[in-house]
Amino acid sequence: MADVDRLILQVLPVADSDAAELTDLAGGLHDELLGVDGASVAPLTAGAAPEGAKGLGDVAGWLVAQFGTLDGLRAVVTTVHGWVSRTGRSVEVSIDGDVLKVTGVTSQQQGEIIDAWLARHAPGG
Numbered sequence: 001m002a003d004v005d006r007l008i009l010q011v012l013p014v015a016d017s018d019a020a021e022l023t024d025l026a027g028g029l030h031d032e033l034l035g036v037d038g039a040s041v042a043p044l045t046a047g048a049a050p051e052g053a054k055g056l057g058d059v060a061g062w063l064v065a066q067f068g069t070l071d072g073l074r075a076v077v078t079t080v081h082g083w084v085s086r087t088g089r090s091v092e093v094s095i096d097g098d099v100l101k102v103t104g105v106t107s108q109q110q111g112e113i114i115d116a117w118l119a120r121h122a123p124g125g
Contacts (some may be wrong), residue, residue, distance in 0.1 A: 005068050007076060008044065011061035012090040022061030029083050029091070030063055036079050037071040041065040048054055077114050094123055
């Protein structure tokens with residue numbers, strides 16, 4: 001697993017999304033992620049913005065989570081998948097530039113994609 005247990009999450013905008021909507025959506029996801037044991041989550045600040053983001057408007061819809069263990073990472077991604085399934089939105093999850101896009105595909109398809117992505121971050125992976 002990467003030596004940094006930091007996960008960047010972005011609620012992806014749709015054509016008519018604005019910063020306020022993305023902030024609200026990220027707030028709902030944030031609230032759900034607070035229920036994950038062993039994980040902490042916070043809005044991403046402009047100072048911690050990913051490369052290419054230019055200001056606070058560019059980080060609307062972004063969160064940062066810390067998870068501590070592979071089980072914590074799995075719990076965070078599973079929670080994101082549940083939120084995506086209920087809201088119909090998409091979320092990009094990234095560790096050290098390795099991006100997983102969680103979308104509205106079937107649960108089985110998303111599960112296979114998530115398992116392959118998680119395996120890349122397992123100890124010795």
